[in-house]
Amino acid sequence: VLPIVFLKYISDAFEDTYDKLTEMGRDPDIRDEYIARGIFWVPENSRWTGIVKRAKDPAIGVIIDEAMESIGKENPELKNVLVTRFGQSDLSSRVLGEVVTLFGNVRSFGDEDARSKDIIGRVYEYFIGKFAEAEKKGGGEFYTPRSVVRLLIEMLQPYKGRIYDGCCGSGGMFVQSHKFMDAHSGKLNVSVFGQESNPTTWRLAKMNLATRQIEADLGDSWEDTLVKDLHPDLRADYVITNPPFNIKDWGWEYLQDDPRWKKYGVPPKGNANFAWIQHYISHLSPLGMAGIVM
Numbered sequence: 526v527l528p529i530v531f532l533k534y535i536s537d538a539f540e541d542t543y544d545k546l547t548e549m550g551r552d553p554d555i556r557d558e559y560i561a562r563g564i565f566w567v568p569e570n571s572r573w574t575g576i577v578k579r580a581k582d583p584a585i586g587v588i589i590d591e592a593m594e595s596i597g598k599e600n601p602e603l604k605n606v607l608v609t610r611f612g613q614s615d616l617s618s619r620v621l622g623e624v625v626t627l628f629g630n631v632r633s634f635g636d637e638d639a640r641s642k643d644i645i646g647r648v649y650e651y652f653i654g655k656f657a658e659a660e661k662k663g664g665g666e667f668y669t670p671r672s673v674v675r676l677l678i679e680m681l682q683p684y685k686g687r688i689y690d691g692c693c694g695s696g697g698m699f700v701q702s703h704k705f706m707d708a709h710s711g712k713l714n715v716s717v718f719g720q721e722s723n724p725t726t727w728r729l730a731k732m733n734l735a736t737r738q739i740e741a742d743l744g745d746s747w748e749d750t751l752v753k754d755l756h757p758d759l760r761a762d763y764v765i766t767n768p769p770f771n772i773k774d775w776g777w778e779y780l781q782d783d784p785r786w787k788k789y790g791v792p793p794k795g796n797a798n799f800a801w802i803q804h805y806i807s808h809l810s811p812l813g814m815a816g817i818v819m
Contacts, residue, residue: 526624527652528608531732532592533628534645535565536573537635545637563738565603568595577629580622586611589621605746606731645736646700653695653729668694669767669818674701677765677816685714686762689808691750692801693719693743696730698765703739717741718756722749751800752776754785756808764805764815772797 542564546553556566569575571592579588593607611621634645650671657668674697683702690698699717706713717734719741721727727747734741744755752775775797785800785807786792792800798819805815 527649527729527732528593529589529624529628530634530645530648530652531607531736532571532576532589532596533573533631534634534736535596536567536571536576537633538564538640539567539635540572540574541633541636565596565735566599568599571595573629577625580625580629582622583618584612585618585622585625586614586616589625603731603735606728606735608728643737646733649695649733649736650697650700653697653733669697671697671701673767673818674698674765677818678702678705681763681765681814681816682709683715683763683765684710687716687718687759687810688763688765689718689756689759689761689805690764690766691720691754691756691804691808692766692768693721693730694726694767696733696739696741698767699734699739699741700737702763702765703737718759718761719743720750720755721747723747749776751797751804752779754804759808760810760813761808762810762813764808764813764817766805766816767818768797768801770798770819775800 539559542559542562543553546558551558559566576588576592579585582588589611590609593609597603597605597607597609614621633639634648639645653668654671677698678701682705684706688699688702693699696719699719702715702717703713706715717739719730720743721730724747727743730741730743734743742756748755773795777792777794777800780786780800781791785803788806789799789803792798792803802817802819805817809815
């Protein structure tokens with residue numbers, strides 16, 4: 526569902542901008558006009574209006590895959606992000622077409638008014654929260670309850686600087702940090718760094734942040750943070766994170782001489798909790814602070 530929501534959002538934003546440029550007498554086919562406004566370039570075969578018209582086509586899954594593929598090729602920052610499995614999905618083309626039609630009847634997620642009200646961000650948050658609820662315990666992998674995130678952020682008060690979350694899930698810590706900054710100073714002066722080991726969740730985070738135009742370095746792909754740290758030289762002003770609890774198999778046998786354990790010693794073999802805490806301490810700047818759900 527969420528990749529389809531995302532496809533509609535970026536297409537709505539593109540088509541709204543296209544119409545506005547046309548009204549202003551500017552050439553709507555110049556890519557730089559969209560880049561300057563923080564809008565993704567959407568090629569013709571990926572535009573939502575065309576996809577909705579073909580919702581009843583038995584090949585709707587393939588049509589969506591091709592749309593996603595084209596957007597990924599045209600926007601390098603969406604490389605590896607968009608799902609292209611609808612053509613091979615167990616979902617029948619009829620059901621998939623009905624989902625497309627359902628969203629086709631919803632007002633724009635991406636026009637100027639919707640963007641100013643963060644409609645798509647709220648839709649994302651709603652869906653991710655519902656999925657986490659349905660997953661019960663397993664849902665904590667990609668979603669930390671909003672109240673917990675807000676508590677950490679109100680304690681740390683990240684007004685500016687470098688923010689890091691090496692288990693970033695769907696990116697909620699970054700979203701709430703941005704909201705905090707915006708509410709308190711009205712401007713964003715922050716660099717965001719993260720990592721995630723689950724491919725589906727990494728994609729969710731990339732889409733979640735892209736809908737809010739939050740630039741974040743989450744690496745080019747998903748990786749296990751303890752085994753392969755993508756930001757070894759980063760010293761963050763704020764760490765805000767909810768790592769997985771009590772992981773038994775965390776790569777202890779490969780990481781005996783890791784510099785992260787230099788100060789407090791090698792963490793125990795059968796539980797990663799102390800490894801996570803040391804990992805985050807090693808990533809703090811001299812005056813940096815960490816809020817860790819543990």
